[in-house]
Amino acid sequence: MLRFVTIRLLRAGLTVLSVMTFAFVVLRMSGDPAQVLLGPDVPQNIVQDFRDRWGLDDPIWRQYLSYLRAMLQGDFGLSMRDRSPAIDLVVERIPATLQLTIPALILQLALGIPAGIYAALKRGTLADRGVIVMAIIGFTVPSFVMGLLLVLVFAVVLGALPSGGASSWQHAILPVLTMSIGGIGVLARFSRSAMIEVMGQPYIRTASAKGVRWSDVVRKHALPNAAVPIVTIVGFMVGSLIAGAIIVETIFSWPGMGRLLIVSVTNRDLAVVQCILLLVAAVMVVSNLTVDLLYGWIDPRLRQAPPTH
Amino acid sequence: MQLSLFWLVAMIACAIFVDVLRPFPITQMNLGTRLAPPGTPGHWLGTDELGRDVLSRLIQSVRSSLVIAFGATLLSAFFGTLLGFMAAKFRGVVEHVVVMLADFQAALPFLIMSLAVLAFFGSSMPLLVCLMGFYGWERYARITRGLAISANAQGYAAAVVQLGATPSRVYLRHILPNVASTLIVSMTLTFPEIILMESSLSFLGLGVQPPDTSLGNMVGFGREYLTTAPWIMLSPATVIVLTTLAISLAGDWLRDRLDPTLDSIS
C-alpha cells in the first residue's frame, strides 16, 4: 500500500510540474513575459522590478527555475485590469464557483448513481428507458444549448425564474440544473452498465444460488464491485464540472472563476489566465489522486500491481 | 438507424455542396427584413438581427463545424496511434512519457487548456484544428498500445518478427490494419465530442471568428435575441444535437458490426 501511494503521489507531483512547464513554454512562445504578464503600458520601473524578480535576464534554465519558484510562492503577475495580483482576483471568485459546482456535483451523485443502479435492477422498465434517454441527452446536448433552453422555458416563457445574475438563491437554480442534468444522465448510464456487468458475474449467481437474500446479494456483492468503475467516472465528472462552470457562468452572468476566465481570455489578461490554469490543474490533480487512492482502497488487486495504465 | 444515417448524409451533402445549396451569401445583410420569423417566404428559417438569412448561415456553419471536427479527429487518431505504437514498441521510458502526457491531459479540462492557448496566441482556423486535434488522443493511444502489446506478446506480430520483418513492416502492414476497425469505431466517439468542444469555444466567442460562422458561434450570437427571436439560436442548436446524436447512433451500430469487444471502452 505504501508503494502504491508513493507512486501515485510521485505521478501527481510530476503532473503538476508538467502543467507548470506547459504554462512556461506557452508563455515563452507568446513573447516577452514582462510584456505579456504586465500588459503594454506599464511604467518602466515596474517592468524592471518584474524582470529582476523573475530573473528575465538570466539564461533560460535559470528563468525556468525562477518561474517555478514564483509559481509555488503564488506570484502569478499582475492583472492588467487594476494592477492587483492575479491570484487575489482569482481567489476572490472561487466561492461563487463553488456555490454552483458543489450543489451540481451532489445532485449528480445523489440522483445519477441510484437511478443507474435502479435501472440496472429493473431492466426494460419505463425507469430504465428514462435513464437511457437522460444519458443520450447528457451526451448530445451541449451545456450552452441546455442552459439557453432552460432560460427560454423557465425565464422567458414561464417567467418563473431569473435568467441571470447572482443576487438570491433562486438565481442559482437554473445554473445548477444546467450543470447537473447532463452529468446525471451520464453517471446514471455508467452506473447502470457497471451494475449490469457485475450482475452477470459468476459470483453473483453463486451467491444467489447459495440462498443469500436478494437484497443482501445486491448490497454485499454487487454494489462494492460496481463501485470501482463508478468511482473512475466520478473523477472525470469533476473535470467536466469545472469546464461546465465556464459556460454556465457565462450564460447566467454568474460572477465566478469561469466568467473571470472568459473575460480575461477575451482581454488577453494573461496573468489571470495562467493563474486559473494552474489552480484548475491543482484541483484536478488532487481529485484524480483521490480517485486513485479510493480505487486502491476499494479494489485490493490494484494495490499490488500498479497498472502502467 | 436509417434516420441517423440519412441525417449524416444530408449534413455531409450540406458541407460539400454548400455553394450550390445556400440561397444567400452569408454576409448579405438586408436591414428591411431584420429578425424575420421562420416561414417567411425566401427565408424559411427566418433572418437574424442584421437581416442575414439563417438557413444560408446554417448550411455554411455545418461545413465549418464538420471540417474542423473531421480534421481534428484525423489528427488526434494519428497522434494517439503513433504514441500508442511507440509506447508498445519501446516500452520503458517512452511508455512513462506517454502516461505522463495522459496525466497532463487528465489534469486540465480540455476546454480550459484550449482557452489558455487561444488567450496566448489568438484564435485562428489552423490553430483551432490543431488544438482540437489534441482532443481524445489518449483514447487511441491506450487502445493501440494494448492491442499492439498483445499482438507482440505471443500473437501474429511476434510471429512476423520471427520471420525477420522490420519493425515498420510489423506495425504498418500487420498491426495497423488489424486495429483499424477499432480505431474507426473510436473515431465515431471522438468526432461528436470534438463538435461539441468546438461549438462550445465558438459559443464563447473564442473559436471560429466572424465573418466565418460555425454552429456554436451562431448559437452565441443568437443568445442576445433569445427573447425576441429564439429561432436564430434554436436552429443551429437543433443541428448540433441531431448531428452528435446521429454520429453516436451510427457509431454504436458500427461498433456492433465491426468490433463487439469494444463495448466496455467509452
Added chain:
Amino acid sequence: MSPLLEARELVRIYETRRGLLGRSAEVRAVDGVSLRLRRGETLGVVGESGSGKSTLGRMLLGIDAAQHGTVCIDGATMPNPGTGDWRALRARIQMIYQDPLAALDRRLSVAQQLREPLDIHRIGDVESRTQRIRDMMQSVGLRLDQTDKFPHELSGGQRQRVVIARALMTEPELLVCDEPVSALDVSIQAQVVNLLADLQRDRRLGMVFISHDLKVVRNLCDRVAVMYLGRIVEEGPADTIFVDPQHPYTQALVSSVPQPGRALDSRIILQGEPPNPGNRPPGCAFHPRCH
C-alpha cells in the same frame, strides 16, 4: 565442423515483485542450460509447465536474449535482437507455435501468409514466389483450392500446416517447435506430428521439439533433454532415456506414459507441488519430492 546449434550455460532470470513494499524476487526460468544439435538431428525437450522449456526455445532462437551464456548458430554467435543481422538470420532458423490461429495474421489469405517470408527476405521474383507457394502447400498437405482461404476458414490442423509451410518457405536449417500439437484435437495431432517427421527427414532439418507429451517425443526425437525448474536434469538418446531413466524425476515422467501390457499402478506418483521457482531448494531442486 561446428554443430548447427550450440548453447552454453544459458541463464534467464525474471524479476517479480512480491509484497506491498516491492521486495523483488528472482525467478530463474532458465538456469545454466547447455546443449548441442547437429544438422538433421531432432532433440526433444520435455518437462512440466513452468520448467522453463518455452523460455529455452525462445532463447535458442535469439528472441529472448540470454542474460548469461551464449547461443551459436553454425559456429557464429547469435546477433542481438532487432539488428539487421538478427533479422537476416531468421531465414535460417524458424519457429512453430502452439496456437496457430494466434500466430497467423487473420486478415491475410493462405497465399499471402506464405508470401510474407519471401517478401521479407527478397527471395525470387513474382512468378517463382507463386510457384514456391504452390509447391510448399502441396508438401505440407494443403489443397491448392485453399490458396485464398483465410485462417478462420480453416480447421486447426490446416492452420498449423499453414504455420509450418510459412516457417519452411525460406528453407531454414533449424526449426524450433514449441508444443506444436498440444492445442490441436487428439485426432489431428498424429497427422501433424507425422508431417513434421517427414519434413524433418526429407529436408535434413535440425529440430528442437518442445513438448510435455512423452509419447510424441519418443516417436519423433533422436535425443531427449528433461527439464526441471530451469535445469536439464537428464539428457541422452531417446531410447536410453525411455528404457532406462536414471534421474528419479525422469523415472516418474516415463512411468506416467501408459503402455499396453503394463498395469497403471506401476506409475510413480510424485508427492507435492513443484517448488516455487522464485525460491528454489538448495542442491538438487528435485530433492523435496524425491522418493
